Amino acid sequence: SQTIHQWPATLVQPVGSPLSLECTVEGTSNPNLYWYRQAAGRGLQLLFYSVGIGQISSEVPQNLSASRPQDRQFILSSKKLLLSDSGFYLCAFLAGDYNEQFFGPGTRLTVL
Amino acid sequence: QKEVEQDPGPLSVPEGAIVSLNCTYSNSAFQYFMWYRQYSRKGPELLMYTYSSGNKEDGRFTAQVDKSSKYISLFIRDSQPSDSATYLCAMKGGFKTIFGAGTRLFVKA
Numbered sequence: 001s002q003t004i005h006q007w008p009a010t011l012v013q014p015v016g017s018p019l020s021l022e023c024t025v026e027g028t029s030n031p032n033l034y035w036y037r038q039a040a041g042r043g044l045q046l047l048f049y050s051v052g053i054g055q056i057s058s059e060v061p062q063n064l065s066a067s068r069p070q071d072r073q074f075i076l077s078s079k080k081l082l083l084s085d086s087g088f089y090l091c092a093f094l095a096g097d098y099n100e101q102f103f104g105p106g107t108r109l110t111v112l
Numbered sequence: 113q114k115e116v117e118q119d120p121g122p123l124s125v126p127e128g129a130i131v132s133l134n135c136t137y138s139n140s141a142f143q144y145f146m147w148y149r150q151y152s153r154k155g156p157e158l159l160m161y162t163y164s165s166g167n168k169e170d171g172r173f174t175a176q177v178d179k180s181s182k183y184i185s186l187f188i189r190d191s192q193p194s195d196s197a198t199y200l201c202a203m204k205g206g207f208k209t210i211f212g213a214g215t216r217l218f219v220k221a
Contacts, residue, residue, distance in 0.1 A: 042213055043116075043118070043200065043211045043212055043213035043214060044156075044200070044211040046208065088153075090155050090156070092155075096158070098144070098146075098161045098163075100146060100158050100161060100209075101158075101202075101209055102158070103148075103155030103156050103157070104155050105154060105155050106153070106154065106155045108153065
């Protein structure tokens with residue numbers, strides 16, 4: 001069966017510190033992978049998506065970056081966090097009968 | 113104008129009530145319509161998926177799509193406290209999926 005993992009589950013970081021969030025998928029090969037940020041009352045904002053290893057498309061210009069070093073691994077990074085980077089970060093992949101988005105458990109990031 | 117509009121609520125109802133959740137959209141290219149349920153501090157999970165105008169029923173849940181009015185609804189019958197969650201509508205036309213802001217629902221026992 002297909003599963004998706006994210007870690008860490010919760011993270012508190014000071015402003016200006018670096019960030020690395022990891023997402024891995026099991027039970028599928030060459031998945032389309034997505035990073036979303038969810039802020040209160042604003043829905044899901046698509047940040048990055050990837051259709052293959054080393055292929056990253058950015059949807060929103062910001063101080064975040066993404067990488068896909070392996071087929072089923074997707075990493076979200078930042079060199080210097082801003083207060084506005086706080087939020088709930090979700091990784092997703094396409095699967096299922098309708099090729100819909102399956103989400104991971106999310107990482108709650110608080111930047112202080 | 114946002115591509116998808118959804119009232120964030122919160123919506124509070126007594127147990128057993130019929131709940132109606134709605135979204136409007138502006139892009140007529142959307143062909144697939146979904147409802148996701150998200151419990152607190154969890155990732156969203158797919159609840160309903162439709163691709164045509166009309167109704168689709170699954171247990172206590174009914175998804176309704178009106179493409180002419182660009183309006184979709186999710187009805188929950190005999191609501192339960194376990195239905196308390198945030199419900200996000202989502203629409204897809206082509207490669208991208210656009211999500212609504214989500215409506216927070218509280219079902220009181």
